[in-house]
Amino acid sequence: MSFLKKKPLEEATKQKYTMATFGAQLGMSIMAILYLVPLFMVFNYSFKTKKELYLTSALSLPKAVQWANYKKAFSKLNLTTTFTNTFLYTLISVLILALLCSATAWAIARCKAKFFKFCYVYFLVGILIPSQALFLPIYVIGYKLHLTNTRYGIIFMYIATGISFGVFLMTSFMSTVPIELEEAARIDGCSVFRTYFTIVMPLLKPAMATLIIMQSFQIWNDYLLASLYVSKKDLKTLTVVIQGLFSSQTSDYTTAMAAIVISVLPIAVLFLSLQKYFIKGMTVGAVKG
Helix, strand or coil: CHHHHHHHHHHHHHHHHHHHHHHHHHHHHHHHHHHHHHHHHHHHHCCCCHHHHHHCCCCCCCCCCCCHHHHHHHHHCCHHHHHHHHHHHHHHHHHHHHHHHHHHHHHHHHCCCHHHHHHHHHHHHHHHCCHHHHHHHHHHHHHHCCCCCCHHHHHHHHHHHHHHHHHHHHHHHHHHCCHHHHHHHHHCCCCHHHHHHHHHHHHCHHHHHHHHHHHHHHHHCCCHHHHHHCCCHHHCCHHHHHHHHHCCCCCCHHHHHHHHHHHHHHHHHHHHHCHHHHHHHHHCCCCCC
16 A cells, blocks of 8 residues: 555656756757857858848858858958967966966965955955956056056966966865875875975866956957057957947948957867866866765
8 A cells, every 4th residue: 555655656756856847948049049040140240241241130040141241351350460469468367367366276275374365355355346346446557667569468467366276166166176195295205386386286177277268268358458558550459440340430340240250169169079078177176965
């Protein structure tokens, strides 16, 4: 009799779980479609003519693929120079941030002195302050130090504005690194630098991949700080020159859409190559007791 009573209850629970799963999947599918529609519109507009841009629907396919829009984007926006600038700014800034933030987080997590606790709180305060509130002091300091309109100046600016979040992110991951490995390395005679580079850093791959992807997205797509710090044409980034096609003096939106597609490709390749580590890094500690 007890078996007969439990069977309907188990079937009801299984049916409820199935309906809940179906509802979640349906909701996620709708959200994915809503997210992909603007991306499809940008990609679709990049292959249309100016006439089709205004006379046809945003979701209608072009009558003929206009590869000339991409050629115009390369020549009109000088994408060879701007793409190189953006790539260098992002690459150097992210690499330095990954090294600095991981080393700083290791020192904060392992050292129990009050000074290191103060440093951690100091970096947390840096996250709480809106970046827009720092535009004026950043520009004044950069101008007085002759860092404006220089490559190393904008790289230093990205490092300074991103280090607070990087330290906070890496410090939260340091709790997953077993301290026993470091103690064993120290007993074997490893120096501090060798312990960090051979023991700690390899274990931080998921966290560093997460930091690299998030900071790369932010720096690659940055417009406000890049337009504030750089005014020379030879030093401008992709987002700054693309924005010029959306001004009131021009209406070459098809070329702008083609430039946007070109600018998205490198960051998409980066995400796909580090996707495995990124997902692992975002879930580390989720089931930690």
